[in-house]
Amino acid sequence: xxxxxxxxxxxxxxxxxxxxxxxxxxxxxxxxxxxxxxxxxxxxxxxxxxxxxxxxxxxxxxxxxxxxxxxxxxxxxxxxxxxxxxxxxxxxxxxxxxxxxxxxxxxxxxxxxxxxxxxxxxxxxxxxxxxxxxxxxxxxxxxxxxxxxxxxxxxxxxxxxxxxxxxxxxxxxxxxxxxxxxxxxxxxxxxxxxxxxxxxxxxxxxxxxxxxxxxxxxxxxxxxxxxxxxxxxxxxxxxxxxxxxxxxxxxxxxxxxxxxxxxxxxxxxxxxxxxxxxxxxxxxxxxxxxxxxxxxxxxxxxxxxxxxxxxxxxxxxxxxxxxxxxxxxxxxxxxxxxxxxxxxxxxxxxxxxxxxxxxxxxxxxxxxxxxxxxxxxxxxxxxxxxxxxxxxxxxxxxxxxxxxxxxxxxxxxxxxxxxxxxxxxxxxxxxxxxxxxxxxxxxxxxxxxxxxxxxxxxxxxxxxxxxxxxxxxxxxxxxxxxxxxxxxxxxxxxxxxxxxxxxxxxxxxxxxxxxxxxxxxxxxxxxxxxxxxxxxxxxxxxxxxxxxxxxxxxxxxxxxxxxxxxxxxxxxxxxxxxxxxxxxxxxxxxxxxxxxxxxxxxxxxxxxxxxxxxx
Numbered sequence: 001x002x003x004x005x006x007x008x009x010x011x012x013x014x015x016x017x018x019x020x021x022x023x024x025x026x027x028x029x030x031x032x033x034x035x036x037x038x039x040x041x042x043x044x045x046x047x048x049x050x051x052x053x054x055x056x057x058x059x060x061x062x063x064x065x066x067x068x069x070x071x072x073x074x075x076x077x078x079x080x081x082x083x084x085x086x087x088x089x090x091x092x093x094x095x096x097x098x099x100x101x102x103x104x105x106x107x108x109x110x111x112x113x114x115x116x117x118x119x120x121x122x123x124x125x126x127x128x129x130x131x132x133x134x135x136x137x138x139x140x141x142x143x144x145x146x147x148x149x150x151x152x153x154x155x156x157x158x159x160x161x162x163x164x165x166x167x168x169x170x171x172x173x174x175x176x177x178x179x180x181x182x183x184x185x186x187x188x189x190x191x192x193x194x195x196x197x198x199x200x201x202x203x204x205x206x207x208x209x210x211x212x213x214x215x216x217x218x219x220x221x222x223x224x225x226x227x228x229x230x231x232x233x234x235x236x237x238x239x240x241x242x243x244x245x246x247x248x249x250x251x252x253x254x255x256x257x258x259x260x261x262x263x264x265x266x267x268x269x270x271x272x273x274x275x276x277x278x279x280x281x282x283x284x285x286x287x288x289x290x291x292x293x294x295x296x297x298x299x300x301x302x303x304x305x306x307x308x309x310x311x312x313x314x315x316x317x318x319x320x321x322x323x324x325x326x327x328x329x330x331x332x333x334x335x336x337x338x339x340x341x342x343x344x345x346x347x348x349x350x351x352x353x354x355x356x357x358x359x360x361x362x363x364x365x366x367x368x369x370x371x372x373x374x375x376x377x378x379x380x381x382x383x384x385x386x387x388x389x390x391x392x393x394x395x396x397x398x399x400x401x402x403x404x405x406x407x408x409x410x411x412x413x414x415x416x417x418x419x420x421x422x423x424x425x426x427x428x429x430x431x432x433x434x435x436x437x438x439x440x441x442x443x444x445x446x447x448x449x450x451x452x453x454x455x456x457x458x459x460x461x462x463x464x465x466x467x468x469x470x471x472x473x474x475x476x477x478x479x480x481x482x483x484x485x486x487x488x489x490x491x492x493x494x495x496x497x498x499x500x501x502x503x504x505x506x507x508x509x510x511x512x513x514x515x516x517x518x519x520x521x522x523x524x525x526x527x528x529x530x531x532x533x534x535x536x537x538x539x540x541x542x543x544x545x546x547x548x549x550x551x552x553x554x555x556x557x558x559x560x561x562x563x564x565x566x567x568x569x570x571x572x573x574x575x576x577x578x579x580x581x582x583x584x585x586x587x588x589x590x591x592x593x594x595x596x597x598x599x600x601x602x603x604x605x606x607x608x609x610x611x612x613x614x615x
Contacts, residue, residue, distance in 0.1 A: 001226070001238050002163040003195050004108075005057040005073045007100060008082035009090035013113035013146060015042060017082060018056045020146040021155070022046040041068060041180055043193070043239060045227045048160045055227060055239040056080075057180075057195065070099055070329060071254060071297035075178050075195040077166055077237060079108035081136065083127045085120040085143070095338060097131060098277040099294075102341025104327040106135035107166055109142055109158055116145040134277075169198035171235040174263040175207065176321060177242075178296030179256045184249040188223070191243050192252055194297065196236040199260070203232050209247060210266055211256035212300070212318045218261065219246040255298035259321055265390045266319035271349045271365060272342040274310050274330070281310045282340045288332055291339055295320060295328035302330070308362030312342075313349065322347050323392025324371045343369075347391050373397035381415040382451060384408050404463040406455035413463065419449050420464025423457070427473060427480055435489050436528040439479030477531065488528065495519040496534055503545045508552065508574035508582070510542045539581035552582055553591050553602065562601045 006014040019025060024044035042058035057076055059068065073079065079100055083093055100108075110127055112120040120143035131137045142158050144151035181193040205221045223243035226234045234240050242258070274282050284306035293302040293316060301317040322328075326344040331337070345368045352358050364379060371393040377383060385408055388398050403410045426448040430440045446454040457480065461473055472483050488496070498519055499511060511519075516526070526543060529535040535543045555571050556563065563571075569579040583600060586592040592600050 001053045001055060002078065002166055003055045003057065003076050003237050003239055004078045004080055004159070004162070005076040006059055006080050006082055007073060007096040009084070009087070009092040009096075012082050012084040012087065012090070012093075014080075014082045015058050016146045017080070017111065017113055017144070018042070018044050018058050020149075020152060021159075022056065041071065045239065048163065049156055050160045050164075052160060052163050053227065054159055054163055057239075070294040070299070070331075071178075071180055073099065073103065073105070075180075075197050075296050077105075077107060077197065078162055079105055079136075080111050081108055081127070081131075081139075082111050082113055083123050085112050085114045085123045086117040088123045089126045089130050093127070094130065097134060097136065098338040099329050099331075100136060101134040101277050102275070102327070102329040102338055104135060104341065104343075107162060108136055108139045109155070109162055110136075110139055111155065112141065112143040114145060114147075115143045115150055116148050166237075169236045171198070171200045173198035173236070174260040175199040175201060175205075175258065176260075176264065176296070177201075177207075177240070177258040178298065179252060179258065180254055180297045182249060182252040182254065182256075185243070188243050189245065190247055190249045190252060191241055192256075192258070193239070193241045194258070196234065196238045196240050198236040200233060200235045201240060201242070206261060207258045208261045209244075209252060209256055209258055210319070210321060211251075211253065212298075213253075214251055216266075217247060217251070219244045219258075221245075255296075255300075257296060257298065257321055263390060264321040264323075265347055265387065266321045267347040268316045268319045269313065269349060270316075270322060270344055271307070271311060271313050271346040271361070272328075272344050273365070273368075274312060274340040274342050277338050277341060284310070284312065287312075287339065288334070291330045292333050293320075293328055293342075294331060295322065295326065304330075305358070307358040307365075309366065311345070311362040311365050313352070313358075313361075314342075323390075324368075324376075325392055344392075348387070371397070373401050377401060377403055377410055377412045378414065381412050382409055382456065384452075385410055404459045406459045407453040409453055409456055411456055411459050411463070416460055416464040418464075419451075419460045422449060423460055423464065423480065424473060427482055431482065436492070436524050438528065438532060439476065439481030442475070442478050442480065445480045479531075488532070488534075491520060492525050492528070495521050495525070496529060499535075500545060503548075506573060507545065507548055508572040508578055510538065510544055510574070510578045513541055516541070538578065538585055542578055542581055544578075544582075549582070549585060549589070549591075553586065556586075556592070556600075557602055562595055562599045564599050568600065 006018065008014055022044040045053060045055040047053055059073060083089060112124045124141050124143060140158055142151055142155045144155050177194045177196050179192045179194050183191055185191050201221060201224055203221055203224050207219055208216050209219055210216050221242050222245040224231050224234060225241040226238050276282055287304050289304055291302050291304055293300045298320060300320055303315045305313040307313055322344050324344055328342050330339045330342055332339045345365050352361060373393045376388055376393055385398055389395050401410060403413060404416060405411055423445060427440045431438050442454045442457055445457045451457065458475060461475060473480055474483055502511060530537045533546060536546050536548055537543055552572060556568055559567055559571055565579060568583060569576060572579060583592060590603060592602055595601055
């Protein structure tokens with residue numbers, strides 16, 4: 001299926017044309033038929049000579065209903081631009097053409113109606129002159145009379161050619177269905193309709209409803225129709241009607257949107273490039289501060305801040321799900337005219353705080369013309385992979401970056417180099433300020449580098465630096481530490497040497513608290529020596545030299561298959577104060593275990609060597 005919208009001045013025969021093509025009545029309201037003027041969106045469909053199906057969104061042409069017209073045209077890939085032969089190009093012909101140009105619509109047909117009333121070639125040539133320089137400048141033209149049937153077969157053939165030339169949408173795309181109608185059916189509940197441009201919908205799918213006046217909520221597709229027929233699944237492009245479970249009728253209105261859950265980043269602030277609707281780019285200095293953004297079926301108040309050249313920042317009245325590369329229309333409701341088209345450049349822009357930030361931002365975005373994984377990562381430095389995809393960057397591009405990452409984040413290699421230098425400096429500053437507490441805790445390192453996830457600090461250690469700044473750092477016991485630090489304070493080093501001399505003589509005779517105090521080794525000094533690997537902590541206030549646990553296993557291996565605490569204490573030449581926690585340490589490390597009668601035995605007895613020394 002393909003979906004085509006009508007466009008053109010009021011009373012130029014758009015609804016009559018759709019009626020003649022489909023045999024269906026597109027005007028839904030009795031008032032429309034009584035007044036002979038479409039005031040809301042109408043829908044009809046037909047089968048073309050090739051067998052392809054095409055649905056029509058019939059839009060109003062009166063200037064009072066331009067917002068409704070934009071709601072119908074916004075999600076649709078092609079247009080029938082209708083001009084009456086007896087009236088020619090008119091004001092709403094121009095505004096509709098401006099809107100189509102702003103949206104970047106380039107597929108369509110120019111249809112000159114009422115060819116039975118006046119020679120249609122004049123109106124056709126006049127319309128072509130007005131379309132010159134727009135994306136629709138070269139669309140095929142067909143002259144018809146719905147009253148007599150003249151040219152209708154040619155129009156059907158042209159529609160067939162148009163449908164065949166339209167891009168094939170991706171059925172795997174995330175769903176974004178703009179609601180253009182919402183109503184209640186007795187016994188069924190809430191029903192919404194819209195044009196599905198891509199992706200796939202199924203019965204029992206779960207979707208999120210986003211709108212201006214309510215928080216997002218989850219809903220389930222109870223039933224699904226397309227072209228009046230029930231379906232279990234429908235792929236875009238298609239006109240669809242969804243019977244929703246989980247939402248009352250009054251909670252959904254035109255302009256709301258149904259989304260694949262978790263796949264979009266609704267934004268109330270974005271950067272965009274403006275384009276003129278008739279050639280020249282709009283003068284940013286003359287833009288009103290307040291405009292209306294039309295995207296999909298939504299119309300959202302927007303405050304405009306020029307950044308430079310043709311780039312602006314928009315602040316929206318409420319968040320809207322947009323992606324990089326999306327096209328939209330800016331309209332001045334006061335002057336009742338289309339002001340500009342826009343292309344979305346960034347849906348998660350950073351704050352502009354410093355003088356000159358706006359100008360720099362415009363320069364930064366000067367070369368952005370669509371989703372680009374490498375460029376987005378370079379501009380952002382660090383970003384979640386899922387966020388890049390939700391911004392509109394193709395997943396294949398993101399996964400081809402081969403950028404270092406952790407915890408679902410990607411890190412720009414250039415930023416990793418800068419952060420490597422900052423990390424080395426932060427570790428050095430920390431160690432100089434507190435030599436007894438060497439190494440920067442991982443969380444402190446994360447804050448110092450302003451990273452969103454502590455695991456990215458490890459990425460900086462692996463990939464950051466210039467080959468020199470991080471090669472002397474290591475991650476040990478939850479700290480980023482220098483491999484060769486400035487060393488311990490002289491007093492602590494001297495105390496350690498005395499303690500080492502004592503323990504080399506009696507390796508399991510841990511010094512008492514009084515001895516440690518006499519050496520000037522308090523809790524902080526001991527903790528520092530343990531962290532640096534100079535001492536082994538057995539228990540609070542009980543320290544030995546590194547390797548004492550291995551030597552204890554060798555000694556205990558001489559006691560036979562089973563030994564008591566008393567035997568172990570005597571063999572080690574120490575006190576119960578040391579023997580008990582030392583056996584507990586060996587048990588925690590899996591080298592000893594308790595026996596059924598309360599004794600101890602080695603799990604893996606170590607061979608006894610005459611020259612085994614304490615490290």
